[in-house]
Amino acid sequence: MIAAEDRFKTAAAATPLIGGSTAAQLSLDAHLAEHGSLPTLSARDVVQFAKWAGLTGHGGAGFPLWRKLDAVARSRGRAVVVGNGAEGEPASGKDQWLLTHRPHLVLDGLQLAAQAVGGSDVFLYANELLPLRQLSRVIAERDRAQMDSRSVEVVAAPDAFISGEESSVVSHLSGAVALPRFKQPPVFERGVRGRPTLVSNVETLAHLALIARHGPDWFRRRGTSEQPGTMLFTVTGAVANPGVVEAPHGARLADVIDLAGGATSRLQAVLIGGYHGAWLSPDVAARARVSAADLAPVGASPGAGVVVALGEHACGLMESSRVLGYLAREAAGQCGPCLNGLPRIAELSHALVTRAANPAAVAELHRVAGLIERRGACHHPDGSVRFLRSALRVFCAELELHHRGRCSRTTDDAVLPTPRRSVRDLPRTGS
Amino acid sequence: MSPKSTKTGPSARRTGPTLAIDWTACDGRGLCAELLPELIKRDDWGFPLIADDAVPAHLLAFAERAVDVCPTLALRLGR
Numbered sequence: 113m114i115a116a117e118d119r120f121k122t123a124a125a126a127t128p129l130i131g132g133s134t135a136a137q138l139s140l141d142a143h144l145a146e147h148g149s150l151p152t153l154s155a156r157d158v159v160q161f162a163k164w165a166g167l168t169g170h171g172g173a174g175f176p177l178w179r180k181l182d183a184v185a186r187s188r189g190r191a192v193v194v195g196n197g198a199e200g201e202p203a204s205g206k207d208q209w210l211l212t213h214r215p216h217l218v219l220d221g222l223q224l225a226a227q228a229v230g231g232s233d234v235f236l237y238a239n240e241l242l243p244l245r246q247l248s249r250v251i252a253e254r255d256r257a258q259m260d261s262r263s264v265e266v267v268a269a270p271d272a273f274i275s276g277e278e279s280s281v282v283s284h285l286s287g288a289v290a291l292p293r294f295k296q297p298p299v300f301e302r303g304v305r306g307r308p309t310l311v312s313n314v315e316t317l318a319h320l321a322l323i324a325r326h327g328p329d330w331f332r333r334r335g336t337s338e339q340p341g342t343m344l345f346t347v348t349g350a351v352a353n354p355g356v357v358e359a360p361h362g363a364r365l366a367d368v369i370d371l372a373g374g375a376t377s378r379l380q381a382v383l384i385g386g387y388h389g390a391w392l393s394p395d396v397a398a399r400a401r402v403s404a405a406d407l408a409p410v411g412a413s414p415g416a417g418v419v420v421a422l423g424e425h426a427c428g429l430m431e432s433s434r435v436l437g438y439l440a441r442e443a444a445g446q447c448g449p450c451l452n453g454l455p456r457i458a459e460l461s462h463a464l465v466t467r468a469a470n471p472a473a474v475a476e477l478h479r480v481a482g483l484i485e486r487r488g489a490c491h492h493p494d495g496s497v498r499f500l501r502s503a504l505r506v507f508c509a510e511l512e513l514h515h516r517g518r519c520s521r522t523t524d525d526a527v528l529p530t531p532r533r534s535v536r537d538l539p540r541t542g543s
Numbered sequence: 544m545s546p547k548s549t550k551t552g553p554s555a556r557r558t559g560p561t562l563a564i565d566w567t568a569c570d571g572r573g574l575c576a577e578l579l580p581e582l583i584k585r586d587d588w589g590f591p592l593i594a595d596d597a598v599p600a601h602l603l604a605f606a607e608r609a610v611d612v613c614p615t616l617a618l619r620l621g622r
Contacts, residue, residue: 294565296621447566448590456587483586489567 127358143216164328171313187308193231198269198276221317292490335361347372350423385415388495390502432503453484559597569617
């Protein structure tokens with residue numbers, strides 16, 4: 113999550129989550145005036161609506177919400193429901209925007225999800241850097257209006273890259289450190305304190321709140337048939353108005369960049385999907401459309417909507433190497449291959465940038481990457497490897513430059529944020 | 544259909560049980576690789592590299608033994 117909120121102005125467009133005005137809807141009156149009250153739906157209706165709408169998750173994995181709802185509802189025991197606003201991704205700010213500008217949509221969706229799975233304990237797990245007192249006041253106003261059947265507890269999520277990973281969330285809410293765990297049995301069966309648990313990204317919940325109001329067909333009017341609806345993007349880098357924008361799934365990446373004011377220089381590459389995502393070369397980026405199906409052939413995915421435009425004054429290799437160092441620091445340190453492999457990858461990529469890049473070093477990077485793929489309790493090694501491989505592919509011309517002792521970089525400004533605090537500095541006490 | 548069925552979906556070729564590792568528990572002691580060299584190798588750091596495929600019937604007893612002796616209970620035999 114980015115710290116400076118004012119970097120994230122939003123582009124007003126005909127977009128359901130952002131609406132006609134980007135102003136915060138913090139009071140219940142403002143929320144109801146814009147969206148109307150939440151209709152009464154049965155638990156079954158909620159699942160069916162999510163299914164017919166084709167709503168997929170906005171936390172990064174893009175998993176169909178209705179299948180999670182259905183699986184948790186079918187598991188034995190009183191369910192726990194968590195709205196996930198941890199947003200550990202440094203280049204993402206859309207969950208922050210939602211929780212500070214559209215909190216009632218998120219809370220509406222959280223109530224609907226809790227109702228769908230028969231959840232008794234409901235949490236809003238929000239990044240610790242957010243104004244959590246303001247969130248609690250928003251919830252208190254809803255309590256006074258007696259509009260919710262379940263009370264919601266706000267829990268501070270550690271501001272760390274992997275604290276929003278599903279099993280990290282479960283660990284934290286079970287009183288342990290917010291680190292991933294082995295997911296057998298899966299979280300939907302045995303999650304928080306052994307109970308079936310639904311963990312859903314806050315944006316997914318906000319979409320659910322709109323689907324409940326306007327119906328699945330309304331939702332399907334935007335987006336693609338495989339991935340209907342809109343999504344929020346956090347667009348930064350070499351663009352005129354960095355910030356959070358909303359566009360339908362399947363929108364042209366170039367149009368998403370234009371929503372953020374357009375590129376301010378010739379682009380060397382575009383990062384899509386965050387630090388577990390992939391770099392796209394300018395020609396691929398120019399043609400790309402943003403949906404899971406459209407991006408899969410180029411080895412990318414929309415993820416949680418992070419888009420970073422790399423301008424002509426930056427060096428993609430240096431940026432990537434610095435991010436790989438960050439990803440190594442942010443590893444939980446629980447799984448051997450990731451614990452050993454990511455620092456090795458960071459070291460090798462640093463050497464590529466600073467010393468003569470030779471083909472053997474690139475081959476060694478690919479070999480070590482192969483050693484950590486799919487060998488961890490969470491997606492961290494796989495996502496980091498995807499980022500690495502895309503960097504080696506897209507910045508091969510830059511590698512050549514470095515080989516000849518040169519570099520594209522003409523400014524000292526870092527494009528990709530890499531906070532220094534490590535996940536391993538997290539306090540070892542529970543919530 | 545549950546979320547779990549898609550996670551194992553791509554491995555439709557698998558028919559028998561497969562080996563899985565709880566990576567948060569594995570310390571890379573290497574007993575499994577000694578007991579089951581046919582299916583388990585060790586990586587640069589000593590951690591097990593296991594084949595994705597189903598454990599062949601003739602190795603099943605050895606696989607079960609490797610699971611039993613894992614000192615950190617990290618090795619599992621699953622569906």
